[in-house]
Amino acid sequence: MKTISIAKGDGIGPEIMNATLAIIKASGAAVNFEEVQLGKEVYLSGNTSGITPEAWESIRRNKVLLKAPITTPQGGGYKSLNVTMRKTLGLYANVRPCASLHPYVTTKHPDMDVVIVRENEEDLYAGIEHQQTPDVVQCLKLISRPGCEKIIRYAFEYARYNNRKKVTCFSKDNIMKQTDGLFHKIYNEVAQEYPDIEKEHWIVDIGAAKVADSPEHFDVIVMPNLYGDIISDIAAQITGSVGMAGSANIGESVAMFEAIHGSAPDIAGQKIANPSGLLRGAIMMLNHIGENEAAQSIHNAWLLTLEQGIHTADIFKEDISSRKVNTEEFAHAVIANMGKEPQQLTKVRYNAKEPFKLPHVKERAAQKKELLGVDLFVDCENKNPNFVGELLRSIEKEDVKLQMITNRGVKVWPNGFDETFCTQHWRCRFMPDGGRAMTNQEIVALLNEAIDKKVDVIKTENLYSFDGERAFSLGQGQ
Numbered sequence: 001m002k003t004i005s006i007a008k009g010d011g012i013g014p015e016i017m018n019a020t021l022a023i024i025k026a027s028g029a030a031v032n033f034e035e036v037q038l039g040k041e042v043y044l045s046g047n048t049s050g051i052t053p054e055a056w057e058s059i060r061r062n063k064v065l066l067k068a069p070i071t072t073p074q075g076g077g078y079k080s081l082n083v084t085m086r087k088t089l090g091l092y093a094n095v096r097p098c099a100s101l102h103p104y105v106t107t108k109h110p111d112m113d114v115v116i117v118r119e120n121e122e123d124l125y126a127g128i129e130h131q132q133t134p135d136v137v138q139c140l141k142l143i144s145r146p147g148c149e150k151i152i153r154y155a156f157e158y159a160r161y162n163n164r165k166k167v168t169c170f171s172k173d174n175i176m177k178q179t180d181g182l183f184h185k186i187y188n189e190v191a192q193e194y195p196d197i198e199k200e201h202w203i204v205d206i207g208a209a210k211v212a213d214s215p216e217h218f219d220v221i222v223m224p225n226l227y228g229d230i231i232s233d234i235a236a237q238i239t240g241s242v243g244m245a246g247s248a249n250i251g252e253s254v255a256m257f258e259a260i261h262g263s264a265p266d267i268a269g270q271k272i273a274n275p276s277g278l279l280r281g282a283i284m285m286l287n288h289i290g291e292n293e294a295a296q297s298i299h300n301a302w303l304l305t306l307e308q309g310i311h312t313a314d315i316f317k318e319d320i321s322s323r324k325v326n327t328e329e330f331a332h333a334v335i336a337n338m339g340k341e342p343q344q345l346t347k348v349r350y351n352a353k354e355p356f357k358l359p360h361v362k363e364r365a366a367q368k369k370e371l372l373g374v375d376l377f378v379d380c381e382n383k384n385p386n387f388v389g390e391l392l393r394s395i396e397k398e399d400v401k402l403q404m405i406t407n408r409g410v411k412v413w414p415n416g417f418d419e420t421f422c423t424q425h426w427r428c429r430f431m432p433d434g435g436r437a438m439t440n441q442e443i444v445a446l447l448n449e450a451i452d453k454k455v456d457v458i459k460t461e462n463l464y465s466f467d468g469e470r471a472f473s474l475g476q477g478q
Helices: 013-027 040-044 053-062 081-088 145-161 179-191 204-213 225-238 276-288 292-307 327-336 385-393 440-452
Strands: 002-007 031-035 064-067 093-099 113-119 129-131 137-139 166-171 198-203 220-223 246-250 255-259 369-379 400-407 410-413 425-432 456-466
Touching: 002 013, 002 053, 013 276, 013 292, 013 327, 053 064, 064 276, 093 145, 093 225, 093 276, 113 145, 113 225, 145 166, 145 179, 145 220, 166 179, 166 204, 166 225, 179 198, 198 204, 204 220, 204 225, 220 225, 246 276, 255 276, 276 292, 292 327, 369 385, 369 440, 385 400, 385 410, 385 425, 425 456, 440 456
Parallel strands: 002 031, 002 064, 064 255, 113 220, 166 198, 166 220
Antiparallel strands: 093 113, 093 246, 129 137, 246 255, 369 425, 369 456, 400 410, 400 425
16 A cells, blocks of 8 residues: 655645545555645745645655645745755656547647656756846756756656657757757767657747647657746647646656646635646556556546536536536546546556656766866946956956957957947956966966956856867857
8 A cells, every 4th residue: 555645735726636536545546645734834834945844754755745736925035845846856857748638628739649748957947046237137057967868768768668659859959059959969869779769859949839830740748947847838728728737747766746737726615626637647646656557547537527528617618518517526427437438538548567667867988177268257337348358358367368258148349249239247258378278276366357457257157178079158149
């Protein structure tokens, strides 16, 4: 008997969780439930993370959490609980199946059956932000080789395990050549190990347009965190309703399952919420713990209930639905259909097989790392690039020279354009003459000279090569 930690959440959370638990119990799944406290009340008690120590202990002990939506209070420095849990527990893979339920749930894409596999821990969601000048703030986009490899291997293994035929990669490496470039590069490397699965790559903007227009083109799509967050919601919505989608957050030791919609406080207590999103998360949870028979029974009963036109208010249509029901009545209808299968919608088969095994990152050979230069980021109120250039040339040391200045990524010195708009945030690149390696002592000397000349250096970035390959961006316009 497996014990599952459950969190009933806020808003409509308790209503849809109670409905979901009733269905799970009726399926005969060999599970027990241990309720934990997290969400709005925990936040308001003074805990800015929104989760109690006892809840952490339960989740880490049981290894599985089924979570209803929560409310994060506005203001007050409250952290996103979802982001905290994903990163703290190492839940690196977010998996969101998005399949149409035509004609019972209205959609313009009746043949859509896409799974979004989203990296869950890094990218811009690392949450590292700073204000550096009165005009400029930054958010660091962190992409790691192990993070890329884990999620890309997961996508290919998921496709193979579930008899999917294609894994598509989305990135924006035509612009972000280092970060998204690394993601695309590792996708190409990993893809070679799966000759049985079709591969393709799309630039994320046109890929997103293709998802919205022709989602039937795709099967499994893997992408970095931010793109995955946006596109998985788009994909869920165009199946008919983002409110009916569930997701899995998978880590090497712990997993969390949830609906992707919010806590909907405006309808809380009215008993009209659709529990389908959380129920779909629960079906994924049952598969995860090996309760495939229960998962199959619930999933088919749910499909049949929709097929019978027994619908909650959010999807009820006079010309399609047969009966409008509340949350509890919908759960009772699913339970009544347990053991039956849909006739029009595609029935599911979760046959007993070897459990899905998480992929492992391969060991990588050490690389030769060489320091080639440094970017000094400078706050200077004078918006004239030539003024800034002369100011920064005054701190040059021996054969370490100012090579260029960029503003918001665009080269403005030397030979910049008068039309380029500049803020007071300047990236100033120093490199030794002759292409030799730079020393840390030379960087310190530059900084000391900057202090003497009252140059406000707000940040430095060392410029490296790895195995002789440049590992930093140039300025646009070069």
